[in-house]
Amino acid sequence: MAAYDAIIIGTGQAGPALARRIAGSGMQVAIVERGRFGGTCINTGCTPTKTLVASAYAAHVARRGADYGFSAGDVKVDMKRVKARKDHVVGLSNHGVERSLKHLENCRVFEAHARFVSPREVQAGSEVLTSDRIFLNVGARAAAPNIPGLERVDYLTNRSMMDIDFLPRHLLVLGGSYIGLEFGQMYRRFGSEVSVVELGPRLVSREDEDVSAAITDILAREGITVLTAAKCLGVDKEGNDIVIKVDCGGISELRGSHLLIATGRRPNTDDLGLDRAGVRQDERGYIVVDDELRTSVPGIWALGDCNGKGAFTHTSWNDYEIVAANLFDGERRRVSDRIPAHALYIDPPLGRVGMTEADVRKSGRPALIGKLAMEDVSRAFEKGETEGFMKILVDAETKEILGASFLGTGGDEAIHCVLDTMYAKAPYTLLERAMHIHPTVSEFVPTMLEDLVPLAGSVAG
């Protein structure tokens, strides 16, 4: 049995950084990876999808040549080259993580499935490793819903979508949230017919209703069929077609060539032997952690998607920072200190921070709202990309910024001026008076703040 100062399971966003930190301080680290180095973000999540989104965007702009004064002729997407570009970008990151770990002094890499034998012992392939400090960074994977017939259909997930080097004739997307919509729009732009089926009453239901409505319009204008409040009765294969039987406003079936399931994720905790270590999970399999990411067993931490405290690369990275700061820098950082923030990378993108309008109403705070159509943002109309809007919510009494949604060109970047003001705990009036650069999307944030009105349905409204 080999003893280490730390064992890390998984090389997603938190694991490698933690390995570098621990090994860098002279301690002996074992890191175990059963799949591809770099985990979801690098191999089957953010990096490949955003690389594909970039190809889809370029094809979209080329088709809009007439709007800009040029002609690119008949735009045909070569999916083999699109995939090769994606593979190249992914390869750089994936090999980078692998190389850096394998060359890291004081670190031993095990390419194996890891499983607890006891609270202090982990089986990695044929070896048993032991340590007083074990860090779990095992991530999550696509979850398939319980739909009759699905087991008979060769459906796709975010993982198998990565192998596609051809154009699906008609891509059916089950799930109208972040992952489903990014794939849906990109494949429409590559040239596929696309239909999105969402069981809930609207797309991306975690966002406000006006955001969902604007996103639905954007996708519909590109020729994507969107069904919401669709009851999915079953899935079947008929010849070369996949058929989704639905109950949705008079529509009884949707027929396509390929089916992408994007209905949620589940943590990779079912085959980790957590019961042998006594580590508590919740009813959905997420590892229960406290505000400093400690599990129910002293000496075992859980970071990233597997702890259910976030489902983003930046939340996993932030988990690493919290654990490292608390263990090695004598700090007391907590998960609850962070401000929720994420983006949806359809085009135009959505950047989101803090509370939604619905959250604010529910909170009972007196609130003000500012809203601005991207049509009124000079940077947007100069670029010919005027879809979407920005909105911001502030506390009417404390002047604290409560949240913002920027759906529009550059929205994923511009939102950071709001996020940083929130971290600084500065009143919105600070941002109102800041001089921003012209012409940018960000310069309209102060403008928007000049015209705040009471939020209807809030105490101030």
Ligand SMILES: Cc1cc2nc3c(=O)[nH]c(=O)nc-3n(C[C@H](O)[C@H](O)[C@H](O)COP(=O)(O)OP(=O)(O)OC[C@H]3O[C@@H](n4cnc5c(N)ncnc54)[C@H](O)[C@@H]3O)c2cc1C
């Ligand atoms: C299609 C898609 C697009 C996304 N886009 C974005 C985005 O734009 N921005 C964003 O912030 N987030 C995005 N995400 C989410 C983001 O990818 C994840 O939140 C992030 O990768 C989670 O990282 P992690 O550190 O928790 O673990 P992961 O990156 O999931 O890594 C876990 C690793 O652990 C390994 N492992 C699991 N079990 C074991 C075991 N028993 N033994 C050994 N190894 C094991 C796995 O093989 C894997 O390599 C996207 C996700 C998907 C699916």
